[in-house]
Amino acid sequence: MSVKLRFDSPSDGGLVNRSRSFTGFSSLSGRRRSSSVHNSLRSKANSGGKSPRMQLSPSRGGALWSLQPETVETVFQSLRRGLKQYLEGHQAEMDFLSSQQRETKRNSRLAFLYDLEKEIRALERYIRRLEFQLSKVEELYETYCIQWRLCQGAVNMKRAFSLSPSTRASRDSLLELSRNHTLSLQDMSVMEGELEILLGELHIKMKGLIGFARLCPGDQYEVVVRLGRQRWKIRGRIESDDTQAWDEEEMVFLPHTQHNFEIKVTEAKGLSWLLVGMVTCLSADFFVARPQLMLVDITELGTIKLQLEVTWKYEHMNR
Template structure:
């Protein structure tokens, strides 16, 4: 998990996508769960180090004592960063929910006014409500962008293809992984001992709220390429302290699978 970066690139007037409250809710819950896992793990580490710290102090091993002291201070600093990270994410999501409720209310009122007899006052109210809906929509999109800054990084490792009888020595494959505008293209070969060699093994992806991983596998035969399969993979389960082993069925029958490891 990487700390959030400074956020200054999003301009409210440039927003063109629609907010997705349900997707944001799912990502927020997964993100908060993952951050709390990190917090619990580091709190447990701090408790362990503090216990050793007391024992070492009694035994008067000064060099080891000071080394432990440095470790404890480092963990304490990281815990404070995590706590700030969690509070910032919660603050953003709370603001998002407020704008979402305001937008829903304005939308409902707009629909009610549009069904009522047209008068000058109702037309003026409709214009104002339309403006309110637009402003809430822009604010929601702006908050979505701010929330994305706090999603960290996914370190994706290539673990190879699994295909049993489908994979033969000499076969060459290309794997294309995309997350939004981020792309990773790598080529691999099945060796005579059934091992696999790939020209790249790891890629860092920056998560976002709306995009899923798209994975395409093609077999390379001379100048020809044969599509093996295209699949999508949701990243919602990747917000975890532990590396996630991913096995994706590339073909409909699962005769060829792709193995990846994702570390957040």
């Protein structure tokens, strides 16, 4: 698969980023938003209970004024696309089992037919749960877009009031606009937390380094993979038969809306470790139904590559 990379090795200065506009607002009509939804969001923001995933995230209060809706929109779209892939795959499996069921009825294999019907019923329940999760994500996305439109409207009105003569009425209006703007930002922050709970898990498996003549027997390497506050550090050695031995094989990460994967590779040189290269990969690229074999260029010239297998497991949808 192809991923977007940012190279931070000493000899590399290139920057490759994906740029996407926040186009979700243009498809929405109206500003339908009931007061009950406002109150429920703020009650969640003020409640003391936090999930383990929320504890891994930075403080929402400190990040309130640095929300990045474009990044969140990318995560929303990737999550929706991944869930639809899950749904399409299991619907295809359902079609196959249904055709088997019809064939079995003609052949009168009753024992096999009973097991097949049980499997079909379980798959039907799974598909319904998956459709429900997809509808939750789409509803949350629409609500997030509406709140961002309200934020933009409040900012534009505040700018217009600041250019007009100051009166008591205009000052009162500015205070009200500032209050509404703050409340909308708080709602968006809460919704980002709700989205993170729906992101599932990313299982990353180490497959080794590829360097052709660059890797020699006896070389030792250290690979550090970071995602926000989560960190995975593993060390490996090139054996005499060119195989690689690593002290760990797999790690589970909880994806977040504002964090991407940072991968750092260093090589043992004497008593110290020499930086080989650093790259950044967009975590939203991994929300796909099937495992992906990822080949990452650690250096911009591609002299050393890191091979990882990434599997997205949607924790809410275990069968």
